[in-house]
Amino acid sequence: MTATGSDAETLRGRIAAELARTRARTTALTEAVDDADLLRQHSPLMSPLVWDLAHVGNQEELWLVRDVGGREPVRQDIDHLYDAFQQPRRDRPALPLLPPAEARVYLATVRDKVHDLLDRVRFTDRPLVADGFAFGMIVQHEQQHDETMLATHQLRSGPPALGAPPPPEPAVRVADEVLVPAGPFTMGTSTDPWALDNERPAHRVDLPGYAIDAAPVTNGRYREFIADGGYDDPRWWTGEGWAHRQAEGLTAPLHWRRDGDGWAYRRFGRWSPVRDDEPVVHVCFHEAQAYATWAGRRLPTEAEWEKAARWDPVTGRSRRYPWGDDDPTAEHANLGQRHLWPAPVGAYPAGASPLGVHQLIGDVWEWTSTTFRGYPGFTAFPYREYSEVFFGDGHRVLRGGSFGTDRAACRGTFRNWDYPIRRQIFSGFRCARDLRPDER
Template identity: 40%
Template sequence: MANPASPQTVTSADLVAGLRAVRARTLELVEGLDHADLMGPRLAIVNPLLWEIGHLAWFHEHFVLRGLDGREPLMAAADSLYDSAAVAHATRWDLPLPSLADTLAYMDRVQAALAARLDRRDPEPHEAYLYRLIAFHEDMHGEAFTYTRQTLGQPRPTFAAAFGGDAEAGPWPGDVEVGGGILMLGSEPEADRFVFDNEKWAHPVEIAPFRIARSPVTNADYEAFVDDNGYGNPHHWDAEGLAWRDGAGATRPVHWRRGADGWESRTFDRYEPLRPHRPVIHVNWHEARAWCRWAGRRLPTEAEWEAAAVAERAPDESLGSIKRTYPWGDAMPDAAVANLGGGGHGTVDVAAYAGGDSPWGCRQMIGNVWEWTESTFLPFPGFAPDAYREYSEPSFGSRKVLRGGAWATSGRFVTGMYRNFFGPERRDVFAGFRTVAL
């Protein structure tokens, strides 16, 4: 169960602080919700939040307290309620779930036991890996809680995270040219950070020179497509896209509507005038590709995206042999370089965060919106699953790769090598896209 790509020293204090930080976010996301909100309607794209927070505690207990120490469950029925690999999604609304108070009490017991087992000693490498895995897993669910609240039209959550960007910074049009060469796609074994199994391992990919947009596609860009009958013109959609469009009855992005003064978009529980320089968000892979056909562009491959985000420039303007961890360098993200962690309570204009530019001049490749790529989610050569076997392997071949993180994504785990993956039909996630010239 050890992760060979975690050579750095991690103390018990670091791990406990990380668990407390992600738990604080979880509590922010359920604050103020009543039982009806916590259950919500039965939808294929969401979980009942009451089930999901119990699943977090179960996941922590399963991998550490029970997986490492062989302890008895702290909740007798936990496996039959919260094991996501065994409990079918459609049945989660019908389970005899404990109340919110009892679920939070279960979370507290697990958290206390996790902290206690590290008292007065630092962890072994395999323990540190599992502690970070469970913390990052809760981070990911925190983002899922956030887009669930958006999907269901619940009130905007209040996040305590810091915000350092200029929300009204305006547009950032144009392309940059990225030199060709060999990119070592993925993470290196000696990476001084946590590495997820689907990032393993870096392998050579030859990339031709390409021109990529300096920023994601904006609302104004996408509005022009909608107003030009982009959804109604079959020329812009491939066969799978047409099938999705017709099945969903899609005529515009999912949260847009016509208001008295033009297009409006719903953000959580209220509609607001469409902000032209914000990145378009809540569009799926099919919608992104249809816009590209209309505009005479294309989506980047994930290798092109990673090259534009973190590959250094060689003196001859080709791809350098060194990659950064983030577009701006190797320092962890903060409120000055990326819109992450919920501090802005939503997207900001695409010209914001100049301090986070990549070596090639691309902006916001980390934060604001996830970015669809052309690539299908597949294993890298030599892939082997880590301890959480269900994390990547079941999704290979059926989902598309997204890169970069969104405004609600935690800065604790997202990097220039992190691979997200969703079905091409998903419009609920905080996803937009940037494009490449043909």
């Protein structure tokens, strides 16, 4: 898009709509509970909801009001309180945080200034604002915190505060696995205007052939691993994984409990029987890796996941999404908190990739075996703290988004990362394997 004349006005309209849509979600997540709940820390892994609320406003002020707009600070005195690097999550409840009413006034004040500068900004002045990038970055940042707040809601005790209709039922039968032929594909992007620095640049990756699960691993399959003593047998675990499993006493996915002869799963304050055809969720990397070893398979690499999701064998090009380049709709994927748990396998045939791989986008973040690093030619933009400071062996890459991920923060190139012990996130996985000689 050339952001001049009518194109610039179209871009302004899109930005305004995305800002409003995102803020409506933030408001719903924070108005669903009372002030005491907003101030409470529901887990040492998470911030009080009121911290996330003011933090998204502070980031909007820093990047849009002060940097893009060149305006005077609204509340420079609180910058240090909402600096995620200065303030560890476990310490945030003790900070002099803005109370809920004051936080909401702060967000409204910042947003008024953003609307004012949006009417005047030139989208050709510098890279930060080209194609509205800074605004897109702030939309994605707020949506990421909305998903974090949704995870906090899942951890909170007390009566249910959120509701949503159930996801659709299966519409097709999905194969067990799909063979992906050897050859090159284009990974990452150099053209998506709101893609973040770790998704860039586009580069060629040549992979040997492999097989990948046609759908994420389901609760039913995972229950077989549990029933076979998977959590009690160190053969299936790495040394690091087994030490973590023992230290934390892991016996099943987070939020599961025994229910007679079966299992129940607590979802946002409501208990329900574990459904076998839904993707398993709330497992850490070590659990996913142990299951894969038990099953005689492995976790896919990040490149294998992306080729399965984006590569079109007919044209040889990489699509933006498995189904094409169009933005996701309710027919394609379980995204945006439209539902409050993963959809059963086969519920989104319109979202399958050309190879027949299903539910790569939405439902559950999928652990890969890859550690988080920059692509060849990576350049930090607009600041090192978004991606670069996390590079190294400490974080594993997750791909695809979850039912709590918004469409603005999810693409075939989008990369998430976390510590391999984390499972409060909406994380699942699918398996892969090398091809046998007769399959090559």
